[in-house]
Amino acid sequence: MTTKQISIRRYLPERDDAPFWQPFEVPVDDSTSLLDALHHVKESLDSSLSYRWSCRMAICGSCGVMVNGIPKLGCNTFLREYDAEIRIEPLAHFPVRRDLVVDMEIFLEHLAAVKPYLIDDAQQQEATETYRQTPQQLARYRQFSNCINCGLCYSACPQFGLNPEFLGPAALTLAHRYNLDSRDRGKAQRMPELNRHDGVWSCTFVGFCSQVCPKHVDPAAAVNQGKVESAKHTLIALFKG
Amino acid sequence: MHKPPRAHPPLPRNWWLKHRFFIAYMAREATVLPLVFFIACLLAGTVALLRGPDAWQSWLGFMRSPPVVALNALALAASLYHAWTFFQLFPRVMPLRLGKRAVPASLMVAGQWAGVLAVLLLFVWLFGRA
Numbered sequence A: 001m002t003t004k005q006i007s008i009r010r011y012l013p014e015r016d017d018a019p020f021w022q023p024f025e026v027p028v029d030d031s032t033s034l035l036d037a038l039h040h041v042k043e044s045l046d047s048s049l050s051y052r053w054s055c056r057m058a059i060c061g062s063c064g065v066m067v068n069g070i071p072k073l074g075c076n077t078f079l080r081e082y083d084a085e086i087r088i089e090p091l092a093h094f095p096v097r098r099d100l101v102v103d104m105e106i107f108l109e110h111l112a113a114v115k116p117y118l119i120d121d122a123q124q125q126e127a128t129e130t131y132r133q134t135p136q137q138l139a140r141y142r143q144f145s146n147c148i149n150c151g152l153c154y155s156a157c158p159q160f161g162l163n164p165e166f167l168g169p170a171a172l173t174l175a176h177r178y179n180l181d182s183r184d185r186g187k188a189q190r191m192p193e194l195n196r197h198d199g200v201w202s203c204t205f206v207g208f209c210s211q212v213c214p215k216h217v218d219p220a221a222a223v224n225q226g227k228v229e230s231a232k233h234t235l236i237a238l239f240k241g
Numbered sequence B: 001m002h003k004p005p006r007a008h009p010p011l012p013r014n015w016w017l018k019h020r021f022f023i024a025y026m027a028r029e030a031t032v033l034p035l036v037f038f039i040a041c042l043l044a045g046t047v048a049l050l051r052g053p054d055a056w057q058s059w060l061g062f063m064r065s066p067p068v069v070a071l072n073a074l075a076l077a078a079s080l081y082h083a084w085t086f087f088q089l090f091p092r093v094m095p096l097r098l099g100k101r102a103v104p105a106s107l108m109v110a111g112q113w114a115g116v117l118a119v120l121l122l123f124v125w126l127f128g129r130a
Helices: A034-045 A105-113 A135-146 A152-156 A158-162 A169-179 A187-195 A208-212 A219-240 B020-030 B032-051 B053-064 B066-093 B105-127
Strands: A002-010 A020-028 A064-067 A070-073 A086-089 A096-098
Touching (some): A002 A034, A034 A086, A064 A152, A070 A152, A070 A208, A105 A169, A135 A169, A152 A169, A152 A208, A169 A219, A208 A219, A219 B066, B020 B032, B020 B066, B032 B066, B053 B066
Antiparallel strands (some): A002 A020, A064 A070
């Protein structure tokens, strides 16, 4: 079995104030994922390594890391794709807690701010009744509902890097996803968040969020469709007085 | 549990040099710079037209000088590059529907280039005869 070298940016606040790079030699074959390599490090080389993971199949969104400066999920990144050096860092633009573990609290706050759930205050139907939705109505938002909250898009977004108060790609995409849902009546509650400077208007369509999204959600499209909605909302409010 | 204060790492000024995708983005945004020069030329031309024939002739001379022609050629190239990026992004921002069917993105991009061609032909027809 051949081996490859990976370098991991370690941060152990109780031992050292500054992060440092540590190389590891890991066994690889065609099916070795980056997450497999991290498991090998943890189990056989250095048990002090901290990283997040859960499902191993790009569903849970826990194992996001920077690989040679690009945000990726550890579980669907394969070492066979890298010939030269492989440098693993914690997700960019988030405070690092320890090794590859980052503090994602602000991301969760941004998600909660856009009320990402069905709102139907009018209670148009009984709670026991099934909501009906046609395939055409589903198609309007389906792509945007595939988000797994992995946060890769936040590490790809320079605007979030410059200003962490920017709601960011995933939260704005989720807001748009519910605004497009025929069962939802909560758009009026979400628009004030989107209309803010730290809402859709902080996006400059760099578009890297859509490049790195492991679920092909295209958050850049959703955010910029949100700008159209925000402009319409503001204009209509202007005429209504 | 003790929680350290939130310290978001600052973004270094050279962030956009770290990936070719970001460089392409900055190039797209920088296309505005030669266009500002072109707009300034256009404004100066309008003022020259108001001030009389002498001013107009000297403006024409200014516009024919090689550095000005080069800068305006750069502005044309920049605006075409910007149009190319804009046309590609447009279908993602404004997905159009005809009845129940979504208009394919490639058709929208082709439509926009057809618009550019139409404007170009109109200008050739208007000014090409002089």
